[in-house]
Amino acid sequence: MDDVPTTTSKVKASSNLYTALLSLACGSVAATAGFVAYKCLFVYGTLLKVVDSIH
Amino acid sequence: MSTLTKILIVLLSLFSIFLCGTIVTYVGTAKNYKQAYEQAQTEIVSLRQTSTSYKTQLEEKQRQMQELSDKLDAEMSKLKSEKTKLEQDVKNAERDKAVLDEKVQNLASAALKFEGTVSGMEGSLKETRGELDKARADAIKLSKNLNEITSSLEEKMVQIDTLTTEKKRLLEEKAKLENQLSGKAPTAETTEPITTQSDKATPAAGLTPGTILKGKVTAIEGKLVTLSIGTADGVEKDMIFHVTRNDTFVCDIRITEVDSEASAGTLQLVQQSPQVGDVASTTW
Numbered sequence: 001m002d003d004v005p006t007t008t009s010k011v012k013a014s015s016n017l018y019t020a021l022l023s024l025a026c027g028s029v030a031a032t033a034g035f036v037a038y039k040c041l042f043v044y045g046t047l048l049k050v051v052d053s054i055h
Numbered sequence: 056m057s058t059l060t061k062i063l064i065v066l067l068s069l070f071s072i073f074l075c076g077t078i079v080t081y082v083g084t085a086k087n088y089k090q091a092y093e094q095a096q097t098e099i100v101s102l103r104q105t106s107t108s109y110k111t112q113l114e115e116k117q118r119q120m121q122e123l124s125d126k127l128d129a130e131m132s133k134l135k136s137e138k139t140k141l142e143q144d145v146k147n148a149e150r151d152k153a154v155l156d157e158k159v160q161n162l163a164s165a166a167l168k169f170e171g172t173v174s175g176m177e178g179s180l181k182e183t184r185g186e187l188d189k190a191r192a193d194a195i196k197l198s199k200n201l202n203e204i205t206s207s208l209e210e211k212m213v214q215i216d217t218l219t220t221e222k223k224r225l226l227e228e229k230a231k232l233e234n235q236l237s238g239k240a241p242t243a244e245t246t247e248p249i250t251t252q253s254d255k256a257t258p259a260a261g262l263t264p265g266t267i268l269k270g271k272v273t274a275i276e277g278k279l280v281t282l283s284i285g286t287a288d289g290v291e292k293d294m295i296f297h298v299t300r301n302d303t304f305v306c307d308i309r310i311t312e313v314d315s316e317a318s319a320g321t322l323q324l325v326q327q328s329p330q331v332g333d334v335a336s337t338t339w
Contacts, residue, residue, distance in 0.1 A: 018064045025071035032075035
């Protein structure tokens with residue numbers, strides 16, 4: 001516990017390259033989720049509701 | 056930052072990108088089942104409507120077919136009855152035809168017999184006409200001879216009258232000459248014989264009043280009687296014919312109408328009713 005600094009100083013990235021990679025990964029996941037949501041809303045008319053079986 | 060952290064960051068980024076690409080590809084190329092469902096639902100509704108329409112049309116067609124079938128059945132039964140009737144008529148017509156054929160054959164045979172009879176009668180008629188023409192020619196010849204004989208007789212009678220007159224004149228002249236010879240003074244004047252000298256007799260031409268005419272009664276209509284002789288035979292108006300039958304006097308006929316081949320007159324002194332074929336003559 002003593003090794004953990006207790007100061008609330010500003011966090012600073014140790015490497016901008018890996019930060020950019022993480023941002024790219026998060027952005028792609030968000031874009032994919034938005035695209036999937038758009039398609040579900042456009043095709044089935046709802047986002048989360050399960051489509052009833054065809055009678 | 057440790058090396059392991061760096062490796063995990065890189066791997067996480069790569070897998071995230073790969074997984075997002077896969078998901079986007081799958082979702083983007085996924086089939087639109089809603090649209091397919093709606094299209095299928097629309098097609099089902101349309102097909103159901105079409106099926107209903109086809110069923111209605113089928114029922115209508117079946118009803119029309121049933122009506123047509125009933126109508127055709129009725130017409131067939133009617134035509135069958137007419138056919139039966141026509142067959143009966145044909146049989147009757149054939150039977151009538153057979154009867155008429157038999158009648159025609161009978162009439163044809165009768166016509167042939169009648170034709171033969173007519174041919175025979177025509178031959179007899181021709182023979183009779185020939186005999187009649189011959190008899191007429193003989194009658195004309197005899198009448199001509201009779202007229203000639205009558206004319207000759209009349210001529211002879213006239214000659215006899217002339218000779219008698221001449222004889223009388225000569226006797227008178229003889230008496231006169233005897234008187235002169237007996238002493239009577241002759242007279243200066245010339246005496247004329249009392250009997251004049253007549254002209255010489257000339258042959259009579261044609262018929263003479265003394266010609267005997269003879270004919271037959273051909274028709275009787277009341278008091279009018281028709282004779283078979285006329286002006287060609289010498290008959291004249293107002294002549295009197297004596298009708299006899301087997302040497303028995305029947306009546307007299309005064310001629311009132313004269314034709315070339317016939318004459319007609321009224322009855323007089325009727326003793327019996329005249330009949331066709333009675334003999335009419337100007338003398339007894």
